[in-house]
Amino acid sequence: MKLAYWMYAGPAHIGTLRIASSFKKVHAIMHAPLGDDYFNVMRSMLERDRDFTPVTASVVDRHVLARGSQEKVVENITRKDREESPDLVILTPTCTSSILQEDLQNFVSRASIETEADVLLADVNHYRVNELQAGDRTLEQIVTFYMEKAKSNNQVLTQKTKTPSVNIIGAVSLGFHNQHDIAELKRLFQDLDIQINQIIPENASVQDLKKLPSAWFNFIPYRETGLMTARYLEKEFNMPYVDITPMGIVQTAACIRSIQQLVNALGAAVDYEKYIDEQTRFISQSAWFSRSIDCQNLTGKKAIVFGDATHAAAITRILHQEMGIHVAWCGTYCKYDEEWFKDQVQEFCDEVIVSDDHGLIGDLIAKTEPAAIFGTQMERHIGKRLNIPCGVISSPVHIQNFPLSYRPFLGYEGTNQIADLVYNSFTLGMEDHLLEIFGGHDTTEALSIGISAVDSINWSEEAQKELNKIPGFVRGKVKRNTEKFARDCSKNLITLEVMYEAKEKVSS
Amino acid sequence: MSTAQSDALTFECETGNYHTFCPISCVSWLYQKIEDSFFLVIGTKTCGYFLQNAMGVMIFAEPRYAMAELEEGDISAKLNDYGELRRLCLQIKKDRNPSVIFWIGTCTTEIIKMDLEGIAPKLEAEIRVPIVVARANGLDYAFTQGEDTVLAAMAQRCPLNLKNQSDNTSLKTSPHIPLVLFGSLPDPVVTQLTMELKKQGIFVSGWLPSKRYTELPVIKEGYYVAGVNPFLSRTATTLMRRRKTKLIGAPFPIGPDGTRAWIEKICSVMNVKPIGLEDREKAIWASLEDYISLIRGKSVFFMGDNLLEVSLARFLTRCGMTVYEIGIPYMDKRYQAAELALLKATCDKMNVMMPTIVEKPDNYNQVDRIRDLKPDLVITGMAHANPLEARGINTKWSVEFTFAQIHGFTNARDILELVTRPLRRNLSLSELGWDVYSKQS
Numbered sequence: 001m002k003l004a005y006w007m008y009a010g011p012a013h014i015g016t017l018r019i020a021s022s023f024k025k026v027h028a029i030m031h032a033p034l035g036d037d038y039f040n041v042m043r044s045m046l047e048r049d050r051d052f053t054p055v056t057a058s059v060v061d062r063h064v065l066a067r068g069s070q071e072k073v074v075e076n077i078t079r080k081d082r083e084e085s086p087d088l089v090i091l092t093p094t095c096t097s098s099i100l101q102e103d104l105q106n107f108v109s110r111a112s113i114e115t116e117a118d119v120l121l122a123d124v125n126h127y128r129v130n131e132l133q134a135g136d137r138t139l140e141q142i143v144t145f146y147m148e149k150a151k152s153n154n155q156v157l158t159q160k161t162k163t164p165s166v167n168i169i170g171a172v173s174l175g176f177h178n179q180h181d182i183a184e185l186k187r188l189f190q191d192l193d194i195q196i197n198q199i200i201p202e203n204a205s206v207q208d209l210k211k212l213p214s215a216w217f218n219f220i221p222y223r224e225t226g227l228m229t230a231r232y233l234e235k236e237f238n239m240p241y242v243d244i245t246p247m248g249i250v251q252t253a254a255c256i257r258s259i260q261q262l263v264n265a266l267g268a269a270v271d272y273e274k275y276i277d278e279q280t281r282f283i284s285q286s287a288w289f290s291r292s293i294d295c296q297n298l299t300g301k302k303a304i305v306f307g308d309a310t311h312a313a314a315i316t317r318i319l320h321q322e323m324g325i326h327v328a329w330c331g332t333y334c335k336y337d338e339e340w341f342k343d344q345v346q347e348f349c350d351e352v353i354v355s356d357d358h359g360l361i362g363d364l365i366a367k368t369e370p371a372a373i374f375g376t377q378m379e380r381h382i383g384k385r386l387n388i389p390c391g392v393i394s395s396p397v398h399i400q401n402f403p404l405s406y407r408p409f410l411g412y413e414g415t416n417q418i419a420d421l422v423y424n425s426f427t428l429g430m431e432d433h434l435l436e437i438f439g440g441h442d443t444t445e446a447l448s449i450g451i452s453a454v455d456s457i458n459w460s461e462e463a464q465k466e467l468n469k470i471p472g473f474v475r476g477k478v479k480r481n482t483e484k485f486a487r488d489c490s491k492n493l494i495t496l497e498v499m500y501e502a503k504e505k506v507s508s
Numbered sequence: 509m510s511t512a513q514s515d516a517l518t519f520e521c522e523t524g525n526y527h528t529f530c531p532i533s534c535v536s537w538l539y540q541k542i543e544d545s546f547f548l549v550i551g552t553k554t555c556g557y558f559l560q561n562a563m564g565v566m567i568f569a570e571p572r573y574a575m576a577e578l579e580e581g582d583i584s585a586k587l588n589d590y591g592e593l594r595r596l597c598l599q600i601k602k603d604r605n606p607s608v609i610f611w612i613g614t615c616t617t618e619i620i621k622m623d624l625e626g627i628a629p630k631l632e633a634e635i636r637v638p639i640v641v642a643r644a645n646g647l648d649y650a651f652t653q654g655e656d657t658v659l660a661a662m663a664q665r666c667p668l669n670l671k672n673q674s675d676n677t678s679l680k681t682s683p684h685i686p687l688v689l690f691g692s693l694p695d696p697v698v699t700q701l702t703m704e705l706k707k708q709g710i711f712v713s714g715w716l717p718s719k720r721y722t723e724l725p726v727i728k729e730g731y732y733v734a735g736v737n738p739f740l741s742r743t744a745t746t747l748m749r750r751r752k753t754k755l756i757g758a759p760f761p762i763g764p765d766g767t768r769a770w771i772e773k774i775c776s777v778m779n780v781k782p783i784g785l786e787d788r789e790k791a792i793w794a795s796l797e798d799y800i801s802l803i804r805g806k807s808v809f810f811m812g813d814n815l816l817e818v819s820l821a822r823f824l825t826r827c828g829m830t831v832y833e834i835g836i837p838y839m840d841k842r843y844q845a846a847e848l849a850l851l852k853a854t855c856d857k858m859n860v861m862m863p864t865i866v867e868k869p870d871n872y873n874q875v876d877r878i879r880d881l882k883p884d885l886v887i888t889g890m891a892h893a894n895p896l897e898a899r900g901i902n903t904k905w906s907v908e909f910t911f912a913q914i915h916g917f918t919n920a921r922d923i924l925e926l927v928t929r930p931l932r933r934n935l936s937l938s939e940l941g942w943d944v945y946s947k948q949s
């Protein structure tokens with residue numbers, strides 16, 4: 001047993017449902033107790049979905065425990081088939097089915113005799129994989145199923161398109177800024193004169209999957225979803241793939257160059273260098289922004305980064321390479337992808353953290369006292385308590401991370417968005433200096449003593465007044481440093497003298 | 509259809525394919541209510557994910573709740589349950605020092621038959637913190653019934669005698685057999701209802717639950733008990749059977765009509781003649797007229813997910829609405845008998861047809877019926893609210909009724925504030941001319 005208050009990645013069935021409900025005309029039936037269809041609430045709330053989420057439960061109750069769920073599951077599948085005539089029904093196991101150990105595969109086979117729809121059992125184990133891994137696996141499973149089916153009917157479209165073309169794999173419902181990213185990718189490929197063959201799974205039809213092999217290559221924007229599918233397609237149909245996430249100026253260029261190399265190897269003759277140069281210097285604002293005076297003030301500022309593997313790695317690189325920010329540590333909760341992650345970020349930060357324990361992350365942040373945090377909603381709340389600003393760069397997210405306006409993280413427009421996010425997260429560059437020089441205008445009490453602070457120490461009236469003159473956003477830090485200093489030399493009253501002494505000795 | 513009249517309530521039962529919250533959600537309001545408690549939900553990532561998302565921002569406020577997340581070793585019984593729970597509870601004791609730890613059993617602990625009731629007393633003796641076990645799982649219960657399982661377990665922990673005679677004078681001065689009310693309500697509402705009864709000369713000698721676990725009320729044989737919420741049937745049964753109390757079966761104090769009927773029933777049992785109640789009810793109704801004029805003559809459909817449906821439907825009928833359907837997860841006809849009778853009387857009085865009560869509804873079929881009936885308002889869970897709105901149907905999110913203050917005379921306005929909000933909002937929007945926002949029909 002594990003004492004847990006919060007988790008970064010959800011249970012496996014959420015991953016399967018995100019994939020299933022992204023496709024058109026695919027219905028998921030959860031084998032679950034009443035109350036586990038909370039996914040529908042999230043879809044309807046967070047994505048503000050206009051349509052009913054194509055997920056229903058085949059409810060496991062006392063009756064089912066006593067008699068088995070065979071009849072019920074089969075009946076629920078055939079009923080959905082009649083009501084909605086989906087192309088595919090995915091039976092989705094949950095933690096409950098994992099321990100009931102009923103032969104769900106057998107129910108699927110039985111049901112599929114009677115249904116028009118195809119029926120699949122999602123091959124995910126609650127106790128072995130999390131939401132992200134399950135999503136990756138389910139997408140691979142669906143693609144494999146339809147490719148095999150097409151193969152046996154001789155319907156696979158292997159004939160490549162005349163001009164270079166791509167499949168974008170990994171556009172998923174409830175993904176972090178996913179829809180905006182996909183729009184941006186479409187624009188990018190249009191600029192590169194690469195035709196988009198298919199985008200899966202969001203809004204795709206399983207009937208069209210057989211056309212996947214006619215693309216020249218596959219593109220995987222996020223590591224978390226799509227890699228397994230890309231590897232399958234590479235193995236079976238000899239399709240190459242690009243998995244460099246085009247997030248940030250440098251990585252976007254790297255991604256485009258890798259695409260260039262790939263399509264040229266397949267017989268095209270393209271040169272994207274001019275495009276990259278033009279976009280970088282004149283279309284995207286972020287490269288110029290990094291060069292501008294304002295961004296100088298960010299130089300050497302301390303930040304920490306935490307999130308899923310894709311976003312945490314990309315943002316770390318951007319902060320370090322493109323903005324000259326000091327990344328004290330960067331981390332991910334994607335423990336299963338540790339090796340790749342370390343390899344990506346090692347040279348851009350002092351330390352790499354791989355953990356899904358939010359308590360540990362909170363303590364580390366308190367200890368590091370960065371000037372800004374880039375993390376998930378959890379880190380945003382840690383930041384709030386410590387009075388440290390936070391930009392949200394990765395799932396898990398709240399409703400405010402599903403903005404209506406155009407906010408991609410990928411491609412050239414994405415670089416602008418990220419630059420704004422980073423800049424706004426640090427207390428506005430010049431203002432910060434001015435406040436320090438003129439003693440600040442914020443005289444409200446420091447709100448928080450932070451997670452790591454323990455016992456309190458007294459402040460003399462004078463020292464307290466002096467402390468209040470320090471701008472709000474650094475006040476907490478000064479206070480903690482001074483108190484730590486006082487504690488270290490066993491002083492229990494902080495006078496002006498102690499304060500200045502501390503400033504000299506501990507100044508960071 | 510508003511003039512037709514049938515003479516009896518009709519009950520139907522569908523497939524039970526409906527959306528509701530898992531009963532472990534009761535943790536989110538009970539930990540706030542019982543200030544010295546700690547709730548440990550013994551379940552899986554699925555349970556944790558639900559709580560984390562359903563509680564929203566509350567989760568960041570260091571709630572006094574945690575998951576004991578079961579891992580593969582726990583399932584295959586490689587690990588020893590007692591040892592594992594002991595380790596976690598000692599940790600909780602050290603970090604939070606609660607006066608009580610609630611263990612919330614889940615589907616998984618049911619299926620693997622983890623003997624929580626057996627382990628708790630032993631561990632309790634060892635670590636010296638009371639441990640109360642409630643099985644609030646999705647196999648057996650829906651949403652608010654979670655509170656019912658917790659209160660039923662707590663009822664058994666209520667003291668039989670006061671430890672300190674001087675702390676409770678109301679018991680001694682009570683002119684009638686002591687009355688204990690059950691149901692978790694926000695403190696202001698507790699005060700309001702207690703005051704309403706006091707005006708009639710009736711003393712509430714305690715509430716289950718109290719603000720602190722250490723202040724649980726004395727419950728002795730022969731005491732009277734009354735419920736304030738319609739989903740507390742197990743608690744009622746426990747209080748009657750185990751504690752030998754007498755249950756006052758009354759409609760629930762929701763809406764001015766319900767509140768008056770509730771007080772009157774209690775008064776009649778206590779042999780007190782109520783004073784000024786009729787005028788009080790009238791005055792409240794008069795003060796609600798601005799809201800009522802917005803819904804009078806309109807129709808409403810309850811999809812059903814929290815068991816407050818019958819009381820709310822009865823109140824809205826009295827406000828002049830026509831109720832097409834009352835979906836409800838579970839209907840205890842005995843515990844809700846007085847409420848059902850009041851519903852029927854209200855329908856007769858308002859001359860509207862009696863609604864069908866659909867137990868264990870089927871959401872898919874319900875959406876079909878909603879398409880046919882085109883009600884002016886659908887009260888439903890969040891899973892269906894946006895899709896219905898996109899189809900031009902006004903909805904109110906049902907969960908709000910469980911978190912808002914809706915009990916007593918004072919809060920009748922809040923119920924109508926909730927019910928009329930979509931109508932008020934959509935009235936202004938509909939002038940813009942875009943009612944349907946979905947391309948699907």
Ligand code: SF4
Pocket residue numbers: 033034035036095096530531532551552554555556558613614615616644645646647
């Ligand atoms: S329905 Fe069961 S498994 Fe699901 S959250 Fe509730 S207790 Fe946990």
